[in-house]
Amino acid sequence: MSQAELDIPQIPATASTGASFTLHGAGASAGIAIGYAHLLTAARLEAPRYEIDARDVEAEIERFDRAVRQVRDELTALHAAVPSSAPPEMAAFLNLHRMILDDTMLSEVPRELIRARRYNAEWALLHQMEALVQRFEEVEDPYLRERGADVQQVAERVLKAMMGSRHAPPVPGHEGDIILVAHDLSPADMILFKQHNFAGFVTDLGGVTSHTAIIARSLNLPAVVGMHHARQMIRERELLIVDGTAGVLIVNPDPQVLGEYRLRQRAYDLERQKLRRLKDTPASTLEGVAVELHANI
Structure with a gap:
């Protein structure tokens, strides 16, 4: 990817004025992310084909x-x-x-x-x-x-x-409100992203059993995969809502929808905080009998 892709122009939040629409895919990692689209160049290259001497x-x-x-x-x-x-x-x-x-x-x-x-x-x-x-x-x-x-x-x-192409995906200058939109992401790309704090991602390819989806779940990054043509339909810096639980991507949401999803996002985050506080608590019955919990995930 070219050096020019490494920086995202600082566009005001009100700059995205496109029509609102919704895309459906496979929810790869639960949660809700709200942020601005950053488009990653499609990985596939057109390679020359010829007979050598x-x-x-x-x-x-x-x-x-x-x-x-x-x-x-x-x-x-x-x-x-x-x-x-x-x-x-x-x-x-x-x-x-x-x-x-x-x-x-x-x-x-x-x-x-x-x-x-x-x-x-x-x-x-x-x-x-x-x-x-x-x-x-x-x-x-x-x-x-x-x-x-x-x-x-x-x-x-x-x-x-x-x-002679670069492998490293572009790294935006500001990350917390960025949602990556790509045709596909490899596990190697995801490992590079581990060093950064993106809000979530969507891809055209992939399914819930892809390695990229598995890594997204392990990182608790809301993600939707299998969107088919999202990379072509979304423009740079458009406002996005990624609902990784329902497998829904909303592009340029209206204020009412945006407000509703901000409430859902806060409720989801509060629930996760409660679960984090409970995860190291010893399990026991109301009578105080210790219980061992096991899971095969």
């Missing part, structure tokens, strides 16, 4: 290998930077992405395509990524089917490395 095969393979090594180093650095206070899912998902990167289906098969069919490195990688994603789409189990998105996210990081 036989004399350039080994150099093209080395270019692919160099990009894989770069992404491996990036994932290792991100893993090392995960704070001790972060949910354990963060490190686990980074490990998964490193395993996907090192799997021969992604790290070796593109090399074979370059050598046998003389595909350029980007074409070879996309060809193999599309084949792997297609296999995951045929899986009946929804959680396993979502892993195709992980393969795609890892492949796109390698693709960006070959094409």
